Structure formats: C-alpha cells, structure tokens
Amino acid sequence: EPEVTQTPSHQVTQMGQEVILRCVPISNHLYFYWYRQILGQKVEFLVSFYNNEISEKSEIFDDQFSVERPDGSNFTLKIRSTKLEDSAMYFCASQGQERGEQYFGPGTRLTVT
Amino acid sequence: AQSVTQLDSQVPVFEEAPVELRCNYSSSVSVYLFWYVQYPNQGLQLLLKYLSGSTLVESINGFEAEFNKSQTSFHLRKPSVHISDTAEYFCAVIASGGSYIPTFGRGTSLIVHP
Numbered sequence: 001e002p003e004v005t006q007t008p009s010h011q012v013t014q015m016g017q018e019v020i021l022r023c024v025p026i027s028n029h030l031y032f033y034w035y036r037q038i039l040g041q042k043v044e045f046l047v048s049f050y051n052n053e054i055s056e057k058s059e060i061f062d063d064q065f066s067v068e069r070p071d072g073s074n075f076t077l078k079i080r081s082t083k084l085e086d087s088a089m090y091f092c093a094s095q096g097q098e099r100g101e102q103y104f105g106p107g108t109r110l111t112v113t
Numbered sequence: 114a115q116s117v118t119q120l121d122s123q124v125p126v127f128e129e130a131p132v133e134l135r136c137n138y139s140s141s142v143s144v145y146l147f148w149y150v151q152y153p154n155q156g157l158q159l160l161l162k163y164l165s166g167s168t169l170v171e172s173i174n175g176f177e178a179e180f181n182k183s184q185t186s187f188h189l190r191k192p193s194v195h196i197s198d199t200a201e202y203f204c205a206v207i208a209s210g211g212s213y214i215p216t217f218g219r220g221t222s223l224i225v226h227p
Binding site for chain 1: 149154155156157158159162203212213214215216217218219220
C-alpha cells in the first residue's frame with residue numbers, strides 16, 4: 001500500500017539555524033499539507049499546496065516558513081531561522097481526488113536547542 | 114469557523130471493556146467528520162469518516178462512530194477493546210464547501226490495561 005514518507009525522523013538543531021524537513025507524498029496525489037503538533041497539544045494546520053503553489057496557510061506559517069516541491073516527488077518545509085518554540089512534531093500529508101481524506105506521514109520530531 | 118472539542122484527554126480502560134471517546138464540534142455549515150488514530154511513534158491514520166448517508170460508520174477493527182447532528186457529536190465507540198488499541202485518537206472536522214482543511218481536536222489518549 002502506498003504511504004507518505006518523511007525524513008529525517010528526528011532533527012536536532014540550534015536556535016537560529018535553518019532546517020529542511022522532507023516529505024515524499026503518495027505519487028498520484030494532488031494536494032499536500034504540513035501540520036505541526038507541539039508536545040501535548042493538538043495537531044495544527046500550517047500550509048496546503050496545490051498545483052505548485054500555496055493554496056492556504058495559517059497564521060503560524062509566517063515569513064520564516066516556506067514550502068517547495070522541487071522535483072515532482074519531494075515536498076519540503078523550510079524553517080529559515082529556528083526558534084525554541086518551533087520544537088514540535090511536523091507531519092506531512094497528501095490527498096488524492098477524494099477531498100477530505102488525507103494520508104499522513106510518520107512525522108519529523110524537530111528539537112530546537 | 115469550525116471547532117472540535119474532545120472532552121477527555123485520557124481514558125483508561127481494562128482490556129475487553131467497552132469504551133467511548135467523546136467528540137463534539139461546532140460549525141455554521143454542514144460538516145464532514147473524521148477519527149484519526151496515532152500509535153506510538155507513528156503518524157496519524159484515518160480510522161473512519163462520515164461524509165454523508167448513514168450516520169453510523171464503522172472501521173475494520175471494530176470501532177464505530179455515530180454522527181448526531183442535533184447534539185453536534187461524533188463519539189467513537191468500541192464494545193470490547195484490546196491492548197493494541199492503546200493510542201492517541203483525534204477527532205477532526207471539515208466544513209463542507211470550504212477548503213477541506215481539517216480542524217483537529219486535542220486528542221484523547223486511550224490506555225488499555227490488561
């Protein structure tokens with residue numbers, strides 16, 4: 001069964017550094033998403049991506065964040081200058097034609113020290 | 114805007130006992146409802162969904178949920194739980210006709226004891 005994959009599973013970085021989180025969505029899916037989950041809190045929407053552009057973003061997704069689909073298979077989330085409060089689990093999801101049914105990756109745990 | 118409330122942050126239960134995980138939502142438009150499960154160190158997996166039709170929906174592993182429009186609820190139930198059901202369960206809602214971005218509840222940790 002096809003699945004969404006994410007790398008790395010755990011990333012530790014120092015405050016102020018740039019990080020890139022990578023995702024490989026399911027190959028025939030059209031919609032892509034990033035979410036984050038701060039420890040003990042709810043899953044929060046960050047951004048959605050369709051047809052090679054951002055379709056929607058939350059207030060969390062400020063100028064420090066960017067997304068890219070560089071080669072038609074990977075979907076990346078970049079945080080330019082990490083802050084302590086960026087420490088969280090980051091989930092990628094993709095969705096096919098059936099709107100609403102998203103498939104999630106296993107997540108990347110980002111720890112900012 | 115829609116919102117989701119999962120009243121119980123943690124539900125401990127003994128193996129083979131029944132369980133109900135509560136989910137209430139608010140929305141000014143009709144909704145689609147989902148339950149996701151997150152096993153330790155894994156991502157979210159779709160457990161079941163209500164889009165339209167029968168208000169009672171079932172998963173392949175014995176869970177069911179019933180959409181109750183008058184009570185704006187979508188509680189998740191299982192008549193007899195297993196140790197392997199120990200996980201975090203998230204209720205989510207999507208407003209129909211909108212952007213299809215789900216709003217998640219805070220999650221309920223189901224802990225099944227032997």
